[in-house]
Amino acid sequence: MIKPDGVQRGLVSDSRPQSLEPLSIFCLKLISVDRSFAERHYSDLSAKPFFSGLVDYIISGPVVAMVWEGKNVVTTGRKIIGATNPAESAPGTIRGDFAIDIGRNVIHGSDSVESGRKEIALWFPEGPVAWSSSVHPWIYE
Numbered sequence: 001m002i003k004p005d006g007v008q009r010g011l012v013s014d015s016r017p018q019s020l021e022p023l024s025i026f027c028l029k030l031i032s033v034d035r036s037f038a039e040r041h042y043s044d045l046s047a048k049p050f051f052s053g054l055v056d057y058i059i060s061g062p063v064v065a066m067v068w069e070g071k072n073v074v075t076t077g078r079k080i081i082g083a084t085n086p087a088e089s090a091p092g093t094i095r096g097d098f099a100i101d102i103g104r105n106v107i108h109g110s111d112s113v114e115s116g117r118k119e120i121a122l123w124f125p126e127g128p129v130a131w132s133s134s135v136h137p138w139i140y141e
């Protein structure tokens, strides 16, 4: 998900570095979510002191919700996104290149296949459009 700061700063296309080329976007939409939706998305963090600030941030403007597809997509995606705190994100990662503060870290990525499945069900209850990428056979053996 490109968070509201990423959308407002016009980083939607910049946050697709070349290292993401072998992965493909399966679903994508611009969406504004309300407080209860954001609280559900971040429910595992509800006891944290920064929770209400995090929810305020996520509902502060539209986000771009996406489903990415590809081999090891969760691990690769997280590597490309960078560490949660941009101060610890390597240059060349999305957060390392575009973010400064942990509370404005531009992008979210599922941290496991299981949470990815849950988040897809939450963000895309309508289900995916059925399609397949024609470059797939040129990337995967």
Ligand code: DGT
Residues within 6 Å of the ligand: 045, 050, 053, 054, 083, 084, 102, 103, 105, 107, 108, 109, 110, 111
């Ligand atoms: P993501 O992808 O947004 O879920 O971030 P993760 O998975 O890299 O990190 P996670 O799930 O532990 O935390 C979710 C968001 O909560 C994170 O992107 C920024 C915010 N956050 C995490 N730790 C802190 C903190 O110590 N202070 C503040 N202000 N925000 C934090």
